[in-house]
Amino acid sequence: MFIRWSAAIAAAVLLSSPALLQGASAADKPTDPQIAHIAYTAGVIDINAAKQALKKAKSKDVKAFAEDMVRDHEAVNQQALALVKKLNITPEDNDTSRALSKQASDKLAELEKLSGAAFDKAYVANEVAYHKAVNGALETQLIPSASNAELKSLLQTGLKIFQGHEQHAEHVAAELK
Amino acid sequence: MNPGRLPSIALAVVLLSVVVPARAATIEITMENLVISPAEMSAKVGDTIEWINKDVFAHTATAKNGDFDVNLPPKKSATFVLKKPGMVDYYCRYHPNMKASLKVEP
Numbered sequence: 001m002f003i004r005w006s007a008a009i010a011a012a013v014l015l016s017s018p019a020l021l022q023g024a025s026a027a028d029k030p031t032d033p034q035i036a037h038i039a040y041t042a043g044v045i046d047i048n049a050a051k052q053a054l055k056k057a058k059s060k061d062v063k064a065f066a067e068d069m070v071r072d073h074e075a076v077n078q079q080a081l082a083l084v085k086k087l088n089i090t091p092e093d094n095d096t097s098r099a100l101s102k103q104a105s106d107k108l109a110e111l112e113k114l115s116g117a118a119f120d121k122a123y124v125a126n127e128v129a130y131h132k133a134v135n136g137a138l139e140t141q142l143i144p145s146a147s148n149a150e151l152k153s154l155l156q157t158g159l160k161i162f163q164g165h166e167q168h169a170e171h172v173a174a175e176l177k
Numbered sequence: 178m179n180p181g182r183l184p185s186i187a188l189a190v191v192l193l194s195v196v197v198p199a200r201a202a203t204i205e206i207t208m209e210n211l212v213i214s215p216a217e218m219s220a221k222v223g224d225t226i227e228w229i230n231k232d233v234f235a236h237t238a239t240a241k242n243g244d245f246d247v248n249l250p251p252k253k254s255a256t257f258v259l260k261k262p263g264m265v266d267y268y269c270r271y272h273p274n275m276k277a278s279l280k281v282e283p
């Protein structure tokens with residue numbers, strides 16, 4: 001049942017506890033068009049968060065990090081768009097994508113109220129948590145569920161990118177202290 | 178000095194000047210799908226390392242000890258000539274999960 005799985009992924013993003021995802025059974029498998037949509041949405045969310053940071057961030061390191069996020073996630077999403085076109089897949093909106101978008105817009109509103117060093121800290125902390133959650137979802141659900149080999153391989157590259165960003169965000173967070 | 182030796186000294190000088198620079202090699206290291214390969218590489222002082230970025234993402238080759246910090250735009254390569262012997266661990270500043278090391282022999 002896809003809805004239950006979506007709730008699990010949303011909860012995982014919220015609590016950044018990928019372990020929750022492991023409760024989902026094989027029957028919860030999202031389809032390739034849904035996976036493509038979730039992966040693309042996850043990228044767009046991080047680009048929007050970075051664009052907000054580029055306007056509001058104070059620290060030079062945080063700004064540079066946000067620039068890296070825009071650059072990398074735009075590159076991944078461009079590849080994703082090219083791939084779905086090639087495979088003739090139409091990304092399909094779904095509960096997970098909707099839950100992710102809802103949480104992201106709430107977070108944007110929350111961060112919008114902050115400024116200066118408080119914003120920088122909150123943005124970077126959220127980047128660590130967000131990348132961690134997406135990594136968990138990619139590893140335990142999206143990659144194993146993908147049936148097309150090229151989609152799977154793009155998700156694997158996406159996972160390495162997200163893991164890299166998580167570590168990068170951790171470095172930036174450590175330097176803010 | 179035996180005049181007969183002069184040509185052979187000249188020859189030796191010519192050979193030496195050819196041989197010495199030829200010893201410095203260019204070593205290619207690839208970055209593809211966020212993996213540096215080979216991850217461990219031996220080289221000598223004077224060798225050139227050429228990193229080839231096959232990804233659509235920008236990477237860097239950044240030495241932990243500060244010896245080098247090479248930028249690698251997407252689909253581009255860049256080089257660095259090794260100046261000091263020693264073990265150098267390096268990583269990508271944008272994706273610190275990309276790690277590798279160079280063993281630089283004197």
Ligand SMILES: [Cu+2]
Nearest residue numbers: 236269271272
């Ligand atoms: Cu990199």
